[in-house]
Amino acid sequence: MNITQDIRFQQLQQWLQSFVTDKNYSLTPASSDASFRRYFRLAQQDGSFIVMDSPPEHEDNKAFINVAILLEQYGLNVPHIYQQDLQSGFLILSDLGSTPYLSQLSTSTADGLYKNAIDSLIKLQKIPCKNQSLPQYDSTLLLREMRLFDEWFLQKHLQLTAPDWLTAVYDLLINNALSQPQVLVHRDFHSRNLMYLPGHTPGVIDFQDAVIGAISYDLVSLLRDVYIQWSSAEQKQWVEYYIEQAQQHGLLTSEQAEHFPRWFDLMGLQRHLKILGIFCRLNYRDNKPNYMNDLALTLNYVHQVCERYPELQNLYQYLIEQPKIAAIK
Numbered sequence: 001m002n003i004t005q006d007i008r009f010q011q012l013q014q015w016l017q018s019f020v021t022d023k024n025y026s027l028t029p030a031s032s033d034a035s036f037r038r039y040f041r042l043a044q045q046d047g048s049f050i051v052m053d054s055p056p057e058h059e060d061n062k063a064f065i066n067v068a069i070l071l072e073q074y075g076l077n078v079p080h081i082y083q084q085d086l087q088s089g090f091l092i093l094s095d096l097g098s099t100p101y102l103s104q105l106s107t108s109t110a111d112g113l114y115k116n117a118i119d120s121l122i123k124l125q126k127i128p129c130k131n132q133s134l135p136q137y138d139s140t141l142l143l144r145e146m147r148l149f150d151e152w153f154l155q156k157h158l159q160l161t162a163p164d165w166l167t168a169v170y171d172l173l174i175n176n177a178l179s180q181p182q183v184l185v186h187r188d189f190h191s192r193n194l195m196y197l198p199g200h201t202p203g204v205i206d207f208q209d210a211v212i213g214a215i216s217y218d219l220v221s222l223l224r225d226v227y228i229q230w231s232s233a234e235q236k237q238w239v240e241y242y243i244e245q246a247q248q249h250g251l252l253t254s255e256q257a258e259h260f261p262r263w264f265d266l267m268g269l270q271r272h273l274k275i276l277g278i279f280c281r282l283n284y285r286d287n288k289p290n291y292m293n294d295l296a297l298t299l300n301y302v303h304q305v306c307e308r309y310p311e312l313q314n315l316y317q318y319l320i321e322q323p324k325i326a327a328i329k
Helices: 007-016 061-073 110-125 139-158 166-178 217-223 232-248 254-284 289-308 310-321
Strands: 026-032 038-044 047-053 081-085 090-094 182-185 211-214
Touching: 007 047, 007 090, 061 081, 061 090, 110 182, 110 217, 110 232, 139 166, 139 254, 166 211, 166 254, 166 310, 217 232, 217 254, 232 254, 254 289, 289 310
Parallel strands: none
Antiparallel strands: 026 038, 038 047, 047 090, 081 090, 182 211
């Protein structure tokens, strides 16, 4: 739809009139994501802001606001909320720039950038979460996510029936997640949702789906990112840095630190099975085909973990022996 014929955009412009200080302001698309939300950059003489258009019938804007306030309160570099209209789903936020981590990561910058991101993650995980009204990343939610792999990747995309033994794999992955220390989890802590701000800690966005869940989840999102890949040696180095920091900050005991690499691997498998389903759903249901380009890397992460653990051999054999799956490159 042409933006000038877009009714919500017209409503957004009307709403903005009471906040703009410069008659010559500009409003240009800033970004969109895998949801119904859209972002525009409001540029005027006294600076730039991000305007979020988040239709309330599709998005939980109250959750976004609550999590934003919580993370900001504990020192995370998140967008500050200047204005909000919950009924319409319009918000004015501080502008964290237009440079995601993904565009800045290279062999020369990665170590510093990932350590900065891990430092922010530690800060996030230290937030007391017992009295927060956040959903639990419980067995029901974990299973619902993995069933996306059955429904959208196997059935819809490849016309395959999910094997019966997959239930036992899901049980293993659920038990792995629930056996870990439970902390605040961003759920999409990766290179597209971290903003590069020279001289500052990373900007953190897209946090509205935060839950209380497994301590390894966000680190997996960061280091086994489905948009960029690093060697096993590099991943191991950053996992070790995280474990060291987590122990120093009281997030992991020495015994838990020994279990962490397995927790990390199996948590990654849960996440990547879910993502395979989500990417296919975005393609077939939401007409967003670009995510299909990332299926191969996501599947590669699944292969690597399954190959490493005897209890995952059924899944590993299935992945390499099914011609339709093996053909994804």
